[in-house]
C-alpha cells in the first residue's frame with residue numbers, strides 16, 4: 417500500500433439513482449415510495465428553460481413536504497455556464513438544504529468549477545447555521561471533464577461520486593452513437609480468417625475507456641463510480657447488459673431514467689447470494705490460515721491470498737449495507 421491514505425466518501429448505497437424532472441411534481445410521491453437508493457430531482461436537461469423557475473419551487477416544496485424516508489436526496493443543478501445555476505443553489509439550499517444530501521453538478525469541466533460551488537454552498541450552509549455538509553456528485557460528460565477527471569475527483573472534501581454522463585459525453589466527443597448508453601455495431605473486431613476462411617465479428621464496448629478512466633479517478637479518491645443513463649427504457653436486456661459491463665469495471669451504481677430500471681439496477685449492482693456466500697467462505701478460510709501462520713491457502717482448487725480477503729471484505733460489507741437498508745425501509 418502507498419503511504420498515502422485514501423479517505424472514503426460516506427458509505428451510502430448508490431446502486432440505483434432515479435432521475436425525476438423537477439417540472440413534473442406529480443411523479444415525486446411515487447419516486448419517494450420507489451426502491452431507488454438515491455433520487456435526483458432535476459433542474460437541468462429534463463426541464464425546459466421557461467419551466468426552470470417553477471421546477472425550482474416544486475423541488476423546494478417537495479423536499480420540505482414529502483416524506484422521503486431514508487432516501488438519499490439530490491438535486492441536479494444547471495451548468496455553471498448558465499445563469500440558472502446560482503439561483504438553483506441559493507434558493508434550494510437556503511430553503512430546503514436540511515433535507516438535501518447531495519448536489520449533482522452537470523458538465524463539470526475543471527477543479528475550479530468544484531471550488532466555486534464549494535465556496536457558494538459553504539457560505540449558504542454557514543449563513544443558515546446548518547450542521548450537516550451537503551455532498552457533491554459530479555457528472556463527467558464532456559471531453560474537458562474527462563481530461564480533468566483526476567483533479568475534479570480530488571477538488572473538494574464534499575465529493576462523493578463521479579457519474580458517467582454518456583449522452584452529453586457522446587455529444588462533446590462527437591462519438592457516433594445509436595441509443596443513449598447502448599453499443600454501436602461499428603465498434604468491433606473482425607477476426608482473421610480461420611482455416612475455412614470464416615471470420616467472426618465481435619461487438620466491443622465503446623464506453624470501456626471512459627468508464628474505466630472514471631472508475632480509476634473515483635476509486636483513487638475514495639469516491640463512488642456510477643454509470644449514467646441507458647436511454648431505451650423498453651429494453652430491459654440492453655439495460656442489464658450495460659449495467660453489468662459497468663459493474664464489471666468497478667461501478668457500484670447506475671442511473672434509472674425510468675422507474676422500470678430501478679429494480680434492474682438494484683439487482684445487478686448487488687452481490688448475488690452465491691457471491692456473498694463465497695466471500696464469507698474466503699474470510700473463514702483465511703482466518704483459519706492466519707491462525708495456522710499461513711499467508712495464502714487454496715479454496716475449492718483456487719488460490720486465495722490477502723488480496724482475496726480485501727475483495728471478500730468489500731463484498732460482505734456491501735451485503736450488510738443492503739440488508740440494513742431493506743430493514744430500514
Ligand code: GLV
Pocket residue numbers: 522555557580581582583584585644645
Ligand atoms: C447525463 O446527463 C448524460 O448526458 O448522459
Ligand code: MG
Pocket residue numbers: 461522555557581583584
Ligand atoms: Mg447530461
